[in-house]
Amino acid sequence: MKFDTQHHFSGPVSVFQVSRLPETARPVGYAALIDAFDLQVPLPLILCAIGPKHKVYEQDGWRIYTPRHEPTATLEGHLTFALKYEGLDLLVLKRLFCALAPTDLETIIKAKPNSSYMRRIWFLYEWLLGKKLDIPDAKTGTYAEIVDPKLQCVVKGVTSTRHRVHNNLPGTAAFCPMVRKTKELEQFIEQKLDEQAHAVIGKISSSVLARTAAFLLLKDSKSSYAIEGEAPPQDRIQRWGKAIGEAGKHPLDDAEFRRLQTIVIGKDNRFVKMGLRKEGGFIGEHDRDSRLPLPDHISARHQDLPVLLGGLIAFEHDYANELDPVIAAAILAFGFVYIHPFEDGNGRIHRYLIHHVLSARGFSPAGLVFPVSAAILDRIEDYRHVLESYSARLLPLIEWKPTAKMNIEVLNDTGDFYRYFDATPHAEFLFECVQRTIEHDLPEEAAFLERYDLFRTRVEAIAEMPASMIDLLFNFLKQNQGQLSKRARRTEFSMLTEEEVSAFEALYQELF
Structure with a gap:
């Protein structure tokens, strides 16, 4: 495809696809490239445009730059703007490279070696597409970082002498999500939450x-099932x-994923095909009348699962x-x-992987599990969002169609x-969930147990009773806002005197 470098890009607009701009402005960078080449990609979370004012600001998913930031309306101009101000969107870049003829890129690269x-x-062209451009190895030029570390998270990486660049991408071409360095993330990192824990x-x-630790572990396990709407035995x-x-003790590989799925599903797997899916998958409902799928999320094609899971494993091992x-x-x-590689069990394994990394890296203290699933359950709408x-x-x-089994085929x-x-x-x-577990769940649960131990000791000083009865007494008081109900006083605790009951109620009020 040969394109007109001067007339392929749109002028100022007030609406871009389905997104309204804060003011009439000219889309630039990735927005301009997506529009010019009709790239079928999810729009980036932040799009860029050039406005008439001399002030850079962000609003409604747009970052509006000043006229002095405006690039030349060419492929080179918008690519340079994107790399300089927006960082890497590997999906947009790959789809763009597929839409171009290799000679289009060779021309602009050779013009400015x-x-x-x-x-x-x-x-990036050769890394993403696995194809070489007809360009001789670079002989001059200062080595450049592929990812700008001021804009996105990077690894140490390796050098490519052919391009005179340093590849600091945090993954392989098979799996490489990117994370932008936002103010919020920088603040979370500075808090050193692991040291706080x-x-x-x-x-x-x-x-x-x-x-x-035992309580938080049980709480996380229960919450992980509750998120899925399940109440298992x-x-x-x-x-x-x-x-x-035991998260973090075993490196991830195909066998480890299969082991985790077996634990999640349990012995009765008659209705679940174990291992990687052999057909499509989606999250959602079926229409009540037609039984047609109504997907909220469509999983990766089963044909792509081995490569995608291999990329994910490589990320865990090497990056x-x-x-x-x-x-x-x-x-x-x-x-x-x-990716959702299995028929069932994906959600719980997804949350297990959080524990796996935090434990393997020593972020969570040895023997202690942050109840991240409980934090997620409490913020379930935020999680879905x-x-x-x-x-x-x-x-x-x-693009998909329903199958005879009312599944989907991509x-x-x-x-x-x-x-x-x-x-x-x-x-x-x-980060918000982990912060909550460290600042609230962990100290609050420990403080509760310390108060409960004191409650038990002081109950025993008033009346001798076994630990199981003290537990029952505590639960009755808790259920009735610190008062022992008439039913409890007539039945399990009929032998207590009025003075003992009053003392226990006062003790509960004091401690809890």
Whole structure:
């Protein structure tokens, strides 16, 4: 495809596709490229345009730049703007490279062989497409970083002498979500939440800490099932809790994923085909009358699963250790749940992967599980909103038809949608959940157990009774706002005197 470099890009607009701009402005960078080449991609979360004012501002998903930022209305101009101000959107770039003739890129790269932006584009073309452009190896030019570390999260990476660039991408071409360096993420990282967690447990006695850890583990396991709308028997909850407690001990591979699915599903797997899906998959409902699928999210095609899961495993082995642990956990866990490789069990394994990274990196104290699932359950609408921050933008781009089994068959090539996405909202959300567990759940549960121990000791000083009766007494008081009900006083606790009952009620009020 040969295109007109001067007349391919639109002028100022007030509406871009379905997005209204804060003011009439000229789309630039990725927005201009998506429009000019009709790229079928989810729109980036932040789009850029040039407005008439001499002030840069952000509003309604748009960042409006000043006239002095305006690039030349050419392929080179908009690519340079995107790399300079927006960072890398690997999905947009790959779809753009597929839409261009190789000679279109070869021309602009050869015209400016020393340009760091052009050498980065050259590298990204060959890395994303696995094809070489007809350009001799670079001989001059300062080595350039592929990802601008001021804009997005990076790893140490390796050097490419052919392009004279440093490849600091946080993944392989098979799986490489990106995370933008937002103010919120920078603030979370500066808080050093892992150090805060170690400081909190340093103030808790070993006996209370052990019970706190056991309670939080059970709480997380129960919550993970509750998120899925399930209430399984206690043995399944405990079995999954045991698996979470061992998170981080085994590196991820195909066998480990199969093991986790077996634990989630349990012995009765008669109605679930174990292992990677052999057909399409979606999250959603069926129409009550026609039984046709009504998807909210469409999973990766089953044909793409081995490569996608291989890329995800490579990310965990080779790249996750160089990123902030919470950011790495968000990329791995949300990448997995979007791919949705299994018929069942994906949601719980998705949340297990959060524990896996935090534990393997030593972020969560040894023997302690942050009840992230409980934090998610309490913020279930926010959780859904984060999941939909990508899946809702993805859904209109997937072509599918219903199958005879009322499943779906994806008709277009969607693999790249699951390889390259903006995981920034997911990382911010996960940081919020981890912060809550460290600042509230962990100290509050420990404080509760310390108060309960004091309650039990002081009850025993008033009346000798077994631990099980003290538990029952506490639960009755808790259920009735600190008052022992008439029924309890007539039955289980009929032998207590009025003075003892009054003392227990006063004790509960004092401590709880």
